[in-house]
Amino acid sequence: MIYLDNNATTRIDDAVLHAMLPFLREDYGNASSLQHRMGRTAHQAIEQARQSLAKYFGCSPHEIYFTSGATESVNLVLRGIFDRYQSIGKHIITTKSEHKAVLTTLEGLEKKGAEITYLSVDANGNINLLDLESSIRKDTILICLMHANNETGIIHPIEEIAQIAIKNQVLFFSDTTQAIGKVQINYFSSGVDICCFSAHKLHGPKGIGGVFIRRKSRPIQIEPLITGGKQEKSLRGGTYNTPAIVGMGKAFEITNKNNIEVEKLRNYLEQRLTQEIEETIIHSQIASRLSNTTNILFKHVKSAELMPKLANIAVSSGSACVSGDRDPSHVLLSMGISPEDAQCSIRFSLSKYTTIEELDSTINEIKSTVQKIRNDSPIWQLYKANLLT
Structure with a gap:
């Protein structure tokens, strides 16, 4: 895992x-x-x-x-x-x-x-x-x-x-x-x-x-x-x-407050996912953020559909306290994110134990899974044809 x-x-x-x-x-x-x-x-x-x-x-x-x-x-x-x-x-x-x-x-x-x-x-x-x-x-x-x-x-x-x-x-x-x-x-x-x-x-x-x-x-x-x-x-x-x-x-x-290495790994994850998967957006990317945290939108890929397919990767769609809630994240909604996009967002949070090999495996699995979901999605096809926002 x-x-x-x-x-x-x-x-x-x-x-x-x-x-x-x-x-x-x-x-x-x-x-x-x-x-x-x-x-x-x-x-x-x-x-x-x-x-x-x-x-x-x-x-x-x-x-x-x-x-x-x-x-x-x-x-x-x-x-x-x-x-x-x-x-x-x-x-x-x-x-x-x-x-x-x-x-x-x-x-x-x-x-x-x-x-x-x-x-x-x-x-x-x-x-x-x-x-x-x-x-x-x-x-x-x-x-x-x-x-x-x-x-x-x-x-x-x-x-x-x-x-x-x-x-x-x-x-x-x-x-x-x-x-x-x-x-x-x-x-x-x-x-x-x-x-x-x-x-x-x-x-x-x-x-x-x-x-x-x-x-x-x-x-x-x-x-x-x-x-x-x-x-x-x-x-x-x-x-x-x-x-x-x-x-x-x-x-x-x-505890070590100097999280430079963790931040490098977080940035590596963000860079590869946004470059290798189209319509991938980092929420709050330009703001001051924790070095270990990134919240990523995979356009028109519901997190409730994506996460169960990532059998060996533990990520979340928001706070653990509300992860069983089907409503979109109240945090993302408060930022003006649409309910649709909020439900297509996943939080990744790293630690001192995270390795670059783990991130490489994660990136590869997410790429293939997102592609499969989108290939089978009429909504994605409509979006690509500029018939849906």
Whole structure:
């Protein structure tokens, strides 16, 4: 299997797995049981992981909180901020191209009285910063904009967005899940107030993630989503998943933000596909994108028909969270892509394990498969005869 779906999840790094194993077999104590050695060993390992994440974000270990992953973190932040700040306002700003974890959660908050402004994006997926600033109201409590889009790889200028938020005294929350390990940035210095992340996007284990919450002179108030014990300063109750936390700490330690080689492979893939397959278009090609991500339109070849025929290649038609949905990608639609073209688009996402030999095999298989589909397609024949757009 050639795996080119790394924005959905990644292969766990051997060093990460080795770091986790002792806490699955020998040091399996509950990290909250400080009365005995095994509990203290687990606790110390968790705090070491917290320090590793803090070093990555450029913040204090006290500003890192563990959750089960980015989706829980999104819910924690959006629901928790709304519950605590309703007396100040109920207005939140986001974009139409955010991850479904954000959009679905905000839809739920709208039913509770939240007022959401959904910013439009241009044909490349970028937001207009003037539109953002003009959307801020006296009752705006939060700006929620992702750092990098999971489907197109578009990178938003969060440092500039943070300055707008600071100027207008509004909290800024960014879903940094896809950007972690791929974009060179110091999140603390960027000015963002809150970030969320998941380990399994950077060769760590599934089921673990967290949030960075900036410590300010006026502490950011977030209502807990999961209550129980006093873990994570009572922000997130529940027994610590020590092996996963240790694995995430190791993944952050060894992640390489310099993705020049991956970008070269991505560019190689794009160049060959566009040159060797007619009517092939790269979405957002001229925009600032993640080095590993490309979203490609094969005109009049439905992804739902193409992907099952690529038996040994793992790619996707969008976010893994909505891949079972037959509707076209909401991200591509928000960019003004037609529903027809959106349904003919495929996301390729590479990793440090991707090889040029794998890409050559992928290109050859896609070329032959696209050709077969088009040869049997009346729609393609009409298109070639200029009878269809």
